[in-house]
Amino acid sequence: MTTNERAPEGDRTLAANEDRLTMPLVEAMETQRAVRKVLPDPVDDDLVLRCIELALKAPTGSNGQNWEFVVVTDRAKKAALAKRYRQAWRIYGGIGRRISKGDGSMNKILDAVQWQVDHFEEIPVLVVPCLKGSRAPFVPVPPMAHSSYYGSIYPSVQNLLLAARSFGLGASLITLPLWSTISARKILGLPVSVQPACIVPLGWPRGRYGPTTRRPVGDVVHRDTWGSQPWK
Amino acid sequence: MTTNERAPEGDRTLAANEDRLTMPLVEAMETQRAVRKVLPDPVDDDLVLRCIELALKAPTGSNGQNWEFVVVTDRAKKAALAKRYRQAWRIYGGIGRRISKGDGSMNKILDAVQWQVDHFEEIPVLVVPCLKGSRAPFVPVPPMAHSSYYGSIYPSVQNLLLAARSFGLGASLITLPLWSTISARKILGLPVSVQPACIVPLGWPRGRYGPTTRRPVGDVVHRDTWGSQPWK
Numbered sequence: 421m422t423t424n425e426r427a428p429e430g431d432r433t434l435a436a437n438e439d440r441l442t443m444p445l446v447e448a449m450e451t452q453r454a455v456r457k458v459l460p461d462p463v464d465d466d467l468v469l470r471c472i473e474l475a476l477k478a479p480t481g482s483n484g485q486n487w488e489f490v491v492v493t494d495r496a497k498k499a500a501l502a503k504r505y506r507q508a509w510r511i512y513g514g515i516g517r518r519i520s521k522g523d524g525s526m527n528k529i530l531d532a533v534q535w536q537v538d539h540f541e542e543i544p545v546l547v548v549p550c551l552k553g554s555r556a557p558f559v560p561v562p563p564m565a566h567s568s569y570y571g572s573i574y575p576s577v578q579n580l581l582l583a584a585r586s587f588g589l590g591a592s593l594i595t596l597p598l599w600s601t602i603s604a605r606k607i608l609g610l611p612v613s614v615q616p617a618c619i620v621p622l623g624w625p626r627g628r629y630g631p632t633t634r635r636p637v638g639d640v641v642h643r644d645t646w647g648s649q650p651w652k
Numbered sequence: 653m654t655t656n657e658r659a660p661e662g663d664r665t666l667a668a669n670e671d672r673l674t675m676p677l678v679e680a681m682e683t684q685r686a687v688r689k690v691l692p693d694p695v696d697d698d699l700v701l702r703c704i705e706l707a708l709k710a711p712t713g714s715n716g717q718n719w720e721f722v723v724v725t726d727r728a729k730k731a732a733l734a735k736r737y738r739q740a741w742r743i744y745g746g747i748g749r750r751i752s753k754g755d756g757s758m759n760k761i762l763d764a765v766q767w768q769v770d771h772f773e774e775i776p777v778l779v780v781p782c783l784k785g786s787r788a789p790f791v792p793v794p795p796m797a798h799s800s801y802y803g804s805i806y807p808s809v810q811n812l813l814l815a816a817r818s819f820g821l822g823a824s825l826i827t828l829p830l831w832s833t834i835s836a837r838k839i840l841g842l843p844v845s846v847q848p849a850c851i852v853p854l855g856w857p858r859g860r861y862g863p864t865t866r867r868p869v870g871d872v873v874h875r876d877t878w879g880s881q882p883w884k
Contacts, residue, residue, distance in 0.1 A: 443676065582814075644724055
């Protein structure tokens with residue numbers, strides 16, 4: 421575990437953990453990773469609300485702040501979402517296994533997702549960030565409309581994930597349980613004008629945070645025009 | 653200016669500013685805001701690359717890391733993007749003015765955007781985060797496919813914005829100059845398989861960072877089902 425990681429056996433209230441938000445920005449970013457295996461122990465509401473409060477500091481298109489967050493702790497609702505997650509995972513997980521055959525690090529990720537799928541009802545908190553004002557379905561719109569739309573929620577999701585990381589809360593970013601928007605709306609009681617964007621499951625970690633592996637920055641940066649890669 | 657803000661007259665190299673990334677996470681988030689008015693002075697490549705390097709720490713769907721970043725400093729290319737920005741702003745800026753009539757804080761935002769539109773060629777750096785593997789255009793897909801797609805780039809954009817904030821670099825998140833994907837691809841030499849998501853203009857600020865105004869967290873949080881708002 422990193423130096424800033426404390427065992428979850430300690431005081432898990434917001435008051436006892438608020439100071440962890442002073443983690444250096446660079447440390448939070450460099451040690452952020454999906455932590456899917458979490459304990460069933462409850463997470464203090466105040467901690468979840470503080471993470472969402474910081475999520476709200478992120479930018480939105482035209483400063484619309486057209487976000488809402490559903491915090492799911494009810495077991496029946498978690499089970500209903502789990503059912504949808506399992507349906508989608510039966511298809512995508514199988515594809516993943518076939519593609520990643522022999523790739524150890526990808527298999528490790530798939531194992532962790534499998535754990536999450538199997539234990540979804542036991543995860544203490546599911547945060548569902550939503551956008552108000554859904555686009556009309558099946559109407560072609562320019563790609564930028566989509567990009568601006570989701571660009572008004574995912575910056576906030578990243579703040580939520582970084583805040584969770586600084587508290588030492590396990591978190592990940594998933595969309596599969598929401599594959600059927602109709603079903604998700606029914607489970608969460610969402611009006612048709614509200615679009616669930618993703619789910620961030622939260623819990624005290626069984627796994628741990630730590631550095632991730634990424635391609636060198638020079639490999640993904642182009643100067644002025646595609647293919648000009650002076651830092652590669 | 654906040655305590656961590658230094659005048660841009662100082663040493664603007666990465667070496668002299670690297671330690672600013674240790675800004676407490678909570679301070680970076682709470683003082684992040686769009687800073688559109690920036691100086692024409694060049695920004696050290698190393699600083700831009702460090703911001704992008706930290707952007708790469710964000711999560712992507714299925715850990716695909718299917719991102720690329722075009723760093724635009726060429727004036728002709730900036731002017732070509734500026735032309736598209738002005739075309740879109742003539743329509744959307746006018747609508748914005750009519751809607752925000754009498755709303756002082758919205759008018760302040762619109763003034764800052766107007767400044768950005770008018771001075772777009774003078775902004776030293778435009779970072780264009782892109783996604784590889786574009787969706788087929790005009791084919792209806794479930795909303796989750798869109799969400800997962802853009803959910804694989806906007807968390808990284810938020811890291812980029814937070815890193816810029818900690819360096820004291822002015823930054824904002826815009827999509828209007830990319831309204832014509834065909835035109836954007838032509839300007840940046842992008843293959844059709846690459847989708848530009850947004851633009852983050854970067855420069856040393858004329859404006860300043862500072863706290864933003866948001867609705868109280870209890871107003872946007874629902875417990876288990878829409879409309880159940882115990883923290884409101």
